[in-house]
Structure formats: C-alpha cells, structure tokens
Amino acid sequence: MGKVMDFLKKLGENRVILPVLLVVGFILTLAISQFAPLEQGLQSVLRELHLNTYVIALVGINVILCASLNLVNGYMGEFSVGHAGFMSLGAYASSIVTVKLLPDMPDALFFFPVIVGGVVAALAGFLLALLSFKTRGDYLAIITLAFLMIVKSALENIPYVGGPRGMLGIPKLTTLAWAFFWAVVTIWVLRNLLYSKFGRAIAAIREDEIAANSMGVRVREAKILAFSVSAFFAGVAGALFAHLLVFATPATFGIFTSTEILVMVYLGGIGSLAGSIIGAVVYTLLSNWLLPLGTWRMVIMPLILVLLMLFRPKGIMGFRELPWFLPKREARRKDS
C-alpha cells in the first residue's frame, strides 16, 4: 500500500505529464475531427462502451460548465442556479452569428462566435454581480432563479430567434478538438484566476465578507470578476452545445440543465478544479448510461444531488486540489 501511495504522490507532483497529455489529447482530437476513417474507428470502439463521440464532446462542454459554476458556488460560496441562463445566452448569441450574420464563415473561425457567446453571457454575469453587492445566500439564489426564468421567457418572445421553437439549422461546428480546446482554456484561465490576488479575494469573501473588507479586499471588484468569468465560460459552453445539438430552444436551457450542472459540481467537489473535471466526467457518462431508464433519469439525477447534500456536501474532492492544477510557484512552495 505504501508503495502505491508513494507512486501516486510522485505522479501528482510530476509537472511534465499534464502538458504532455494536453498536447497528445489535442493532436488526437484534431486528427479525429479531420479524418473520417479515424472518427469511424473511434465510434466503433465507443459503441462497445455504449458511448459515442457526441457524449465525449459533451464531457468537454460539461467540464467547462462545472468548473465555471464552481467558481461562484464553490470558491465564492454563493448558490447560483442561473448557470443554464448564461449558457442559453451564449448559445443564442453565437448561433445568431453563425446562422444569420456570417453564414459563410469558414469553420476554422468557429472560435469567434464562441467568444461572442461568452461575452454576451459575461455582460449578463456582470449585471448579476451588481445585484450580489446587496444580497447574499438564499436571496441571491432566488435572484439567479428569476434571471433564468427571465432569459427563457425573453427568448420565447423574440421572433428573430424563433420564439418558442428556437433556432434551427445551426451548423454542426463543435468538434472533439474544439470541445477539448475550450475545456483546457477554461481550466487554465480559472487556475490563473484562482491562484492570484483575485482568487484569494474570492475565497476571503466566502470565508468572511466583513473581515475581507477590513483587510482591504476590493469585494465588489472580486464579485464582478467571479460572476463575469463564470458567466463567460457558461456562454462558451452554451455556444459549443448549440453547435453540437444543431438547434437551440428556450426549453433546452431550463432549471433541469442548471440542476444537472449543480449535481456535477457537488459530486466532483466544491472548490476544486480536479473535482470539477471528475464531476463532469462521471456525471456525463453515468447520465448517458442511464438513458434507457427514460423519465426515471429525471428522478434519479436530482436524487443524487439530495443524497450528496446530506452525506457528502463537499463532494469527492471538496477543497482539495490535484498538484497538477497548481501554478509552479505554489507547488514548489509546498515542496520546500
């Protein structure tokens, strides 16, 4: 046992494996997206596991959603249920670009509509942050719920984006490579933020807002940053999701979707990037394998959230981090 633990510890502290995995992963996903025979090969392997490339791309999207919600709900200790609302804004804004404004855009420029989706969602996140100055806890949770419902009914009433029927004919631009790329960007940016003075400010707000204020923490700036960055990546995920599903309706992004992201966060572990990845991977695969259960899935998945809250409220990784996700300066300090 001791040997196994030592080995795992060494593995965790190795700073080469992660970059190598990332490069290999990116080359692989890019190759699969480019060459049809490779993709067919992968599909047949995945079929054996009752999976498909759609689910694998969804894993990437869910990593983005889970990690970005964790910033607000885990690291900052708020309880937002509005994440699907930001997703929806990202999905619609990016689809307006690809369907209506630039229908002839080359596929390689797909990052552009995705960023547009992220920015539109981030603006909404900024507005929500302003409301969070005065309200915390349960009341802020209710405000995020109201936000979710406002977005949904607003989209249902705008004929330009298809009303209740939603946007159809969205090009399928989300490849495995894009999903992988954006998941990596999300984790990298969040890591940079978390291990900066802004990340510490966010943690200080969670721990004790009054003490944080008295220690010179610019609480408003930190809240704006947390909400905007979190919403930005939810928007990115929404854009990727719309261009994977090839349609977007107001109903796609409802309270059930928000609940799913919450389950991922609290399953993998609050306040942990490694936990966000674990939560997203486990949940997405599990949810796919439970698909044959039909409507029962809608009962089982929220039930998992209830059980988690009762028995393991911090999740698998709860406030622990894999050393791979620490910046070098923090990891080195812990060695010495």
Place this chain on the structure above:
Amino acid sequence: MSALLEVRNVSRHFGGLKAIAECDFSVTEGHAHGIIGPNGAGKTTLFNLITGIYKPTAGEIVFAGERLDGLRPSRIALKGIGRTFQNIRLFKQLTVLENVRIAYDSQLRYSPLEALLTLPRMGRNEAESIAKSSALLEAFGLGALSDSLAGDLPYGLQRKLEIARAIALKPRLLLLDEPAAGLNSGETAALTEFLRWVRTEYKVTLLLIEHHMHLVMGLCDRITVLDFGQKIAEGTPEEIRGNKRVIEAYLGAEEE
C-alpha cells in the same frame, strides 16, 4: 506630534439606543492609545465606525487629514488602518499563509487581465507576496504553521495571526479589540511585551480596547474612557487611575 486620527462629535444610534453619543477624541501619531469602559459602553461600535462597518449618525472621522466617514471599509483599510476583531474573524478554512497574503495583496500591482493570462508581472508580484508574507509569519513566530488551516490553530495563536494579518496591510494605525480576552495573566504579560515589539518594529500607532488593566496601564500613553456611549474621561494612565468618574462607572457596572 500631530493627531493621526480625530473622532469629531461622532454619534451612532441603533433605533432608540445611543451606542455612541457625541464622542470626541484624537489619537496622536506614535502613541499607544487605550479605550476602556464597562460592557456595552460602545467601544466596539466605535471601532466599527472608524473602520466603516457602520456609518456615523452624526459627526466626522478624520484620518491623516482625510475624511473617512462614508468610505467603504476596504477603502478605509487601504488608507492605512488595520484591525482585529473582538470575536476573532480569521479566514478559518484558509491556511495561515493565505490569511496573511490576502491582506498583503493590497500592495500587489497587476490587473485582472494580467491574472487571467498569467502574464510576467503577475508572477513577479506573486513570488514577492509569498516571500514577504512568509517573512512576516517568521517574524511573528508562526512560520512553522504556514500551511495549517487558520481555524485549527489554538486560540492564542489565532489572536496572534489576526494581528499578523492586520500588519500585512502595512497600516499606520492598528485597532485591537480586546487582544487579551481569554488569556491568563502570564499570557497577558507576554502579550504586553509582544505589542510593544509590534509597535516599534512596524512603526504603527495603536488604538486598543482592553479590560485587562495591567495591559492598558502598562502599555498606553493615553487612555479614553467610555460609558453609555459617552467619553467620561481622558488622560494618562496615572490620571485615569485616580479619576472619580471612572471608578464610579466601573463600580456601577460591577453592581449590575
């Protein structure tokens, strides 16, 4: 020497209760200034007014020539006022080092964008923050506990860490709310020495609330006495010791 902090005719009401009533006093730069008074006299309220957690109902608070009343607590902290709390308010689930770094962060200069993209200036600032915060913890004798969770420290060390955290702000004025609460007489004597050291080492003016008379009389250059939100006496420790109104206020409080 000049007044670093001036409290001018400040009042604070909570509903019908006058927690602070027309309070007027000033703290000289370089002094250790004590605030004493019976329970519920309004001492903590006064600290909360100075640090911006409460807004005065009337009056002005001036620090180094600038009006503080109406500013947000973080702005006031950044102007050079550090504090501790009567019921310790550490960031309990964060490490000892992180607690200090959060206060030191106000001195780091990089933008959110530099942080998100981890640009070079951010890395340099962060390395500096780790080095300086660690050095501060060493100086406070807490170096070996850097990676412990603040909430796991024994009570006395939590109080010490709270002072270290306030010092990391590089304040000109340090407000201490009952730093000796819960300590025995031996520990209180050690704390008195420790506060002397903090005061000279970090060149900070002290304003402290305390019930332990040994500590107050031994450390302070000047003492202000509050009772029912009003200043009832002010002077050197000798003057306060012999003041009839002060003795009455304390005896009155004890009879309750």
